[in-house]
Amino acid sequence: MSNVDSCVVIQLSVLVILSVSITSLAEICQQDGPCLCKFDNGGEIDLGKIGLQNGSALIENYASSDGYEYSFNPCYPFSQGPGACQLIAGCQQYIANDSVYYVIGDASNPSLQYVNNTLYGQYSHTSELGITRKSIVKYICDEKAETPTVDVLGETSTAVYEFTITSKYACPFVGPTPTPTPTSPQIPWCTTDYINFIKRCHYGYDGHPEPVKLVIIQDWNGICKFPENIDIALHLYNPQSTCQGVNNRCKPSQPFSVNEEVCKEP
Ligand SMILES: *[C@@H]1O[C@H](CO)[C@@H](O)[C@H](O)[C@H]1NC(C)=O
Ligand SMILES: *[C@@H]1O[C@H](CO)[C@@H](O)[C@H](O)[C@H]1NC(C)=O
Numbered sequence: 171m172s173n174v175d176s177c178v179v180i181q182l183s184v185l186v187i188l189s190v191s192i193t194s195l196a197e198i199c200q201q202d203g204p205c206l207c208k209f210d211n212g213g214e215i216d217l218g219k220i221g222l223q224n225g226s227a228l229i230e231n232y233a234s235s236d237g238y239e240y241s242f243n244p245c246y247p248f249s250q251g252p253g254a255c256q257l258i259a260g261c262q263q264y265i266a267n268d269s270v271y272y273v274i275g276d277a278s279n280p281s282l283q284y285v286n287n288t289l290y291g292q293y294s295h296t297s298e299l300g301i302t303r304k305s306i307v308k309y310i311c312d313e314k315a316e317t318p319t320v321d322v323l324g325e326t327s328t329a330v331y332e333f334t335i336t337s338k339y340a341c342p343f344v345g346p347t348p349t350p351t352p353t354s355p356q357i358p359w360c361t362t363d364y365i366n367f368i369k370r371c372h373y374g375y376d377g378h379p380e381p382v383k384l385v386i387i388q389d390w391n392g393i394c395k396f397p398e399n400i401d402i403a404l405h406l407y408n409p410q411s412t413c414q415g416v417n418n419r420c421k422p423s424q425p426f427s428v429n430e431e432v433c434k435e436p
């Protein structure tokens with residue numbers, strides 16, 4: 171087997187191992203109040219960073235083709251008009267007669283669920299006449315969406331109203347990775363396996379460029395120093411580190427994983 175072939179085989183087996191660990195890493199939202207989803211890995215999604223806090227709604231009087239205008243605000247209740255929509259999460263107003271309002275979601279008791287790496291909020295309200303209306307909001311994670319963008323799908327089935335809100339705050343957030351305190355000088359040292367194009371390092375990357383495809387750093391000291399070559403995949407190991415933390419702090423340009431979790435694919 172040529173060196174190139176063995177390299178391909180190694181990369182494939184690495185991919186298989188990494189994809190197995192991805193599927194086993196489904197996160198479950200442990201809901202804490204109407205705004206917060208907490209995950210086992212210490213991450214969280216806080217809808218309080220998306221909703222407006224000044225009494226307005228994030229989605230305000232958005233006219234839909236179904237003849238109604240919709241308003242919705244995550245986390246912080248808002249009020250609209252003189253009618254039923256007082257301190258609620260979602261409101262529907264009839265365009266043809268703007269004194270007709272329906273509450274389509276209470277702010278107090280939503281159910282938050284994390285499915286397929288996406289947070290869904292369900293906000294229901296039962297009117298005095300006993301009619302239950304429900305808003306389903308898909309919170310789409312987009313790290314680049316500094317200000318939220320919204321979409322109103324309207325009444326997608328009887329008494330069910332759908333919205334999407336895209337924001338960077340819909341991405342599970344883990345605080346900056348704490349840099350572990352060194353117990354020893356922790357001077358990085360590496361060995362290179364030229365046959366398999368793998369460089370194995372302890373504590374950190376030693377800075378010497380080598381013709382490798384994979385750099386593995388055991389006991390990573392949290393210092394953001396990686397090879398300049400963007401073709402090299404990085405595998406970092408440190409129990410205190412997470413994908414989100416490393417991404418926020420170090421922004422590696424390479425494909426990388428943290429403790430076997432794939433953070434950025436090749
Ligand atoms: C609340 O803030 C939003 C966005 O900054 C703004 O568009 C809206 O006019 C504000 N509403 C009030 C009542 O100040
Ligand atoms: C608008 O709705 C209100 C409340 O249901 C009703 O009293 C009023 O007559 C309606 N106006 C029109 C123009 O239909």
Ligand SMILES: *[C@@H]1O[C@H](CO)[C@@H](O)[C@H](O)[C@H]1NC(C)=O
Nearest residue numbers: 283284285286287288290308
């Ligand atoms: C999750 O994603 C899979 C694959 O893309 C899809 O088949 C499934 O319907 C999705 N589930 C939900 C609840 O969206």
